[in-house]
Amino acid sequence: MATRAKRAAKRRAALTRERILRAAINLADRDGIESLSMRKLGQKLGVEAMSLYNHCQNKVDVLDGMVDIVFGEIDLPANGVDWQIAMRKRAVSARQALLRHPWAIGLMESRATPGPATLRHHDWVLGTLRTAGFSIDMAAHAYSILDGYIYGFTLTELTLPFSNSEGAAGVAEIAGNILEGFRPDEYPHLAEMAVDRAMKPGYKYGDEFEYGLDLILDGIHRAQDSV
Amino acid sequence: MATRAKRAAKRRAALTRERILRAAINLADRDGIESLSMRKLGQKLGVEAMSLYNHCQNKVDVLDGMVDIVFGEIDLPANGVDWQIAMRKRAVSARQALLRHPWAIGLMESRATPGPATLRHHDWVLGTLRTAGFSIDMAAHAYSILDGYIYGFTLTELTLPFSNSEGAAGVAEIAGNILEGFRPDEYPHLAEMAVDRAMKPGYKYGDEFEYGLDLILDGIHRAQDSV
DNA sequence: ACCTGAACACCGTTCAAGT
DNA sequence: ACCTGAACACCGTTCAAGT
Numbered sequence: 127m128a129t130r131a132k133r134a135a136k137r138r139a140a141l142t143r144e145r146i147l148r149a150a151i152n153l154a155d156r157d158g159i160e161s162l163s164m165r166k167l168g169q170k171l172g173v174e175a176m177s178l179y180n181h182c183q184n185k186v187d188v189l190d191g192m193v194d195i196v197f198g199e200i201d202l203p204a205n206g207v208d209w210q211i212a213m214r215k216r217a218v219s220a221r222q223a224l225l226r227h228p229w230a231i232g233l234m235e236s237r238a239t240p241g242p243a244t245l246r247h248h249d250w251v252l253g254t255l256r257t258a259g260f261s262i263d264m265a266a267h268a269y270s271i272l273d274g275y276i277y278g279f280t281l282t283e284l285t286l287p288f289s290n291s292e293g294a295a296g297v298a299e300i301a302g303n304i305l306e307g308f309r310p311d312e313y314p315h316l317a318e319m320a321v322d323r324a325m326k327p328g329y330k331y332g333d334e335f336e337y338g339l340d341l342i343l344d345g346i347h348r349a350q351d352s353v
Numbered sequence: 354m355a356t357r358a359k360r361a362a363k364r365r366a367a368l369t370r371e372r373i374l375r376a377a378i379n380l381a382d383r384d385g386i387e388s389l390s391m392r393k394l395g396q397k398l399g400v401e402a403m404s405l406y407n408h409c410q411n412k413v414d415v416l417d418g419m420v421d422i423v424f425g426e427i428d429l430p431a432n433g434v435d436w437q438i439a440m441r442k443r444a445v446s447a448r449q450a451l452l453r454h455p456w457a458i459g460l461m462e463s464r465a466t467p468g469p470a471t472l473r474h475h476d477w478v479l480g481t482l483r484t485a486g487f488s489i490d491m492a493a494h495a496y497s498i499l500d501g502y503i504y505g506f507t508l509t510e511l512t513l514p515f516s517n518s519e520g521a522a523g524v525a526e527i528a529g530n531i532l533e534g535f536r537p538d539e540y541p542h543l544a545e546m547a548v549d550r551a552m553k554p555g556y557k558y559g560d561e562f563e564y565g566l567d568l569i570l571d572g573i574h575r576a577q578d579s580v
Numbered sequence: 581a582c583c584t585g586a587a588c589a590c591c592g593t594t595c596a597a598g599t
Numbered sequence: 600a601c602c603t604g605a606a607c608a609c610c611g612t613t614c615a616a617g618t
Contacts (some may be wrong), residue, residue: 173602178503277509278500313473316475390609585616
């Protein structure tokens with residue numbers, strides 16, 4: 127069995143932190159973060175779980191690395207663009223990255239040490255605002271509102287029971303949820319909203335994102351001008 | 354030992370779903386959600402872990418119940434108040450509840466079935482806006498922006514490495530984080546922000562919350578007027 | 581009706597032993 | 600230098616047995 131192990135080792139690429147993190151992201155995307163274990167991760171890479179500890183400190187380190195990769199997937203428009211357009215593009219790309227990796231937001235809450243892609247991202251946002259003439263205080267305000275909105279909206283979107291369903295199947299599912307979940311007279315406004323919007327074919331909660339984003343960008347623009 | 358068990362059973366109050374959820378919240382507040390286990394929860398209540406399954410379906414059910422209790426802790430001002438004041442009060446109270454229970458936001462992402470307090474909360478928000486004359490579409494917009502901001506801001510606040518520190522100790526800690534974490538010339542705008550704001554004594558990131566909240570409420574007010 | 585002990589199929593992580 | 604097997608101290612949950 128020594129020969130069998132050797133052959134297996136030859137067949138597979140060398141284990142690296144990078145490969146481990148990629149595999150972990152794939153597993154989490156497919157099966158959910160709660161079912162990601164060091165043992166399954168090793169198995170996916172054709173290796174015993176214990177081998178992972180030669181390349182990552184522990185599971186927390188793996189989770190930190192995964193979050194940093196998600197940050198790295200967010201597009202940061204080239205310098206020189208109007209700040210409002212740049213912030214808008216970044217916000218849209220951030221939401222998409224967070225939807226691709228639904229486990230990421232939940233993980234952020236407990237990450238203590240931001241990785242290099244995370245730091246680069248934040249530095250880019252602040253730099254774009256400062257270059258556009260924002261004061262330090264105003265840049266902090268804008269940064270805090272925008273990031274709050276992006277994370278919070280996407281979190282809400284991911285939490286909705288029907289976020290990913292579309293078309294007829296989605297409508298049926300929504301109707302089912304509503305009728306099962308609560309009596310309409312107990313929550314009349316929720317029922318009204320569900321019937322008039324959520325159950326309309328073609329409705330997607332995600333479409334709300336850009337309305338709020340533009341309202342916020344407009345508010346920041348207004349506050350910035352009045353300084 | 355039959356007598357010993359009986360005596361212990363007499364000494365403690367009857368096990369109920371309510372008592373289990375309260376104990377779970379206390380444990381999660383104190384030790385973090387990741388260390389909450391059915392075994393420790395049982396121990397805290399003077400009972401074997403298996404007894405919990407007589408009152409809760411499983412651990413997911415316990416987590417659902419915990420989140421619903423947090424929603425129940427958010428103050429909903431009495432009817433008849435100006436919508437802007439009502440939304441402001443609710444937002445402030447929601448942030449406070451989420452800060453009291455730092456594990457709640459991370460949990461929301463994966464909750465499939467909202468509890469009664471959660472439904473009542475959402476119904477109240479929509480009702481307040483509709484009563485104030487918001488169209489269904491505009492109520493949906495407002496609701497989505499506000500909740501996005503509240504969750505997202507608080508999530509960011511909880512993620513910050515120095516969120517809870519204050520005064521001299523806080524400043525020292527921040528300075529340490531900055532000097533260790535990254536070279537200032539690598540992330541110049543982050544460094545600038547840290548030195549000019551975060552390291553100033555008395556700085557609290559949470560103070561940003563109301564600035565953004567008012568900017569958003571103002572934007573909603575403006576959009577509502579222009580309809 | 582409620583509680584429990586034993587058991588099952590899992591975890592993350594350490595460490596000495598292998599190559 | 601990297602990988603592994605065995606071991607330790609944990610998990611959530613089922614189930615038959617107790618009261």
